[in-house]
Structure formats: structure tokens, C-alpha cells
Amino acid sequence: MDLVISDLDGTLLDHFTYSFDEALAGLNLLKRKQIPLVYCSSKTRAEVEYWRRLTENEHPFIVENGGAVFIPSGYFGFEIPAGRMIEDYIVVQLGEPYTELVQCLEEAAAASACKVRGFHNLTAAEIAAICDLSLSCAELAKAREFDEPFLVLDKERTAVLLSAIERKGKSWTRGGRFYHILANNNKAAAVRVLVDIYRLGGHKVRSIGIGDGVNDAPFLNVVDLPILIRTPWLHQLEAAVPTGKPTISPGPRGWNEAMIELFA
Secondary structure, X not given: OEEEEEOOXXXXXXXXXXXXXXHHXXXXXXXXXXXXXXXXXXXXXXXXXXXXXXXXXXXXXXXXXXXXXXXXXXXXXXXXXXXXXXXXXXXXXXXXOHHHHHHHHHHHHHHHOOOEEEHHHOOHHHHHXXXXXXXXXXXXXXXXXXXXXXEEOOHHHHHHHHHHHHHOOOEEEEOOOOEEEEOOOOHHHHHHHHHHHHHHOOOOOEEEEEEOXXXXXXXXXXXXXXXXXXXXXXXXXXXXXXXXXEOOOOHHHHHHHHHHHHHO
């Protein structure tokens, strides 16, 4: 079976407008062919649930840079290794609690004398302004569980701050707008977990990954077919994912082109 694993921002969703209109043909094609589409994002569970409703997606999903895999209850007809029931999901948690990450970020900022502003001390209105989100969507973005996005205010001390984070046993990545502090989890580890679960169901899986950012590189390097969305920084992603196939167009138009080429 084919399994498509997709980033959201800048990939299925336009980087500026968050529209997926240009990807509708590809989305409908995957539904007709019953090809699972797994969202793998830095977004929170609440945010991904919002986009799953809009795109009528009922498949598992990965949140907050691999912090956890969420599987709808009953999706697989067998027990999920390391899974625990949370509301209507079986959850495989790879990340650490949000409060620990916030504390670590504050300690690393103090140790490196580098000022930062994380989501924990940004209001929903401020996040909405930075990300061009509605206030309701910004509130969903603040519902963090496994990952803390942050802005670096003292740019010249960025490297010192990131080293301080690593010395405290945490990791970091960089998305389109924010740095993120997280435990030693990432999108790649979460993708491996989920692909293995599909295989437990007796499926021979061909995994197809699609993303636009360097923070997508880890998971794009563990899928069978990595697709790279065209961006101004495509050369960086190509260097990080040498086997990746770039799209002709950016954003959801490029996403759509890739799905049509693969499955039409």
C-alpha cells in the first residue's frame, strides 16, 4: 500500500494564506484511491484536528515535530505497541511534557544571556499577528503539549542559546517562522513508528513524504520517496535530502502536481 506523509505549512497549506484550494484535486484523488494521508507537522493536536476537519481527513497524524502520534480509536484492528488511550485516540508519545520544555528554554536563555519569547509568553493576539492567523487559530496554536516555538530576540547570540539548549539534553529545530525546543524526538522517529504500525497490519508499505522545510529533512530521509516542495530555500533542503525529488511549483500547487503525477 502507498502511504503519503505530508507537512502542512508551506506544503499542503499556502505559507501566507493557509489555503489548500490548489491541492483539492490531489486530495480528492487520494480519497478516491483510498490512499492514507498522514499529516506530520509542527502544529498542535488542536490545530491538526482543525485542518483534518476542513480536509475531511480521518487518518492518523503526527504533531509538534514528532512529539506524538495520534491514531483514531479503532483505526487499526489490533493493539498499538506503547499506545495509551487519550480521549478518542490511541497516542504514542515520543516527546516530553510541555512544562519541562518551557522551563528548559528559560534556563538556557538565562545561561546564554539571550532574550527569547516563546509561545508561553506570547498572547494569542501576538501569535495571530506574527503568523497571519485568525485569533481562534492562534489560540489552537497555543495549546502546546510537546514542543515550544520561540523567537530569538538577540540574534547575535543565537548559536550560544542553541548550544545551551543542547547542553541541557534537549534538541531544537527551525521552522518557517520560529525556532522550536523539543526533547530528543523528531518527525523521523514518529514517521518510523507509524509506518511500523501500518506494517503490523500486514501491509507492505511504500512511504511517500512531502515537505518544504529543513525541519522536514529528517522524516523525508526515512521515507521511500521524498518529495521537496519548491521554495526560495530549496537548495538547502536538496542538500539535506539528496534523494529528494523537487516539485516544479511551490506550496499546495506543487503538492497537487506531485500527487497527480504519482497517482493519476
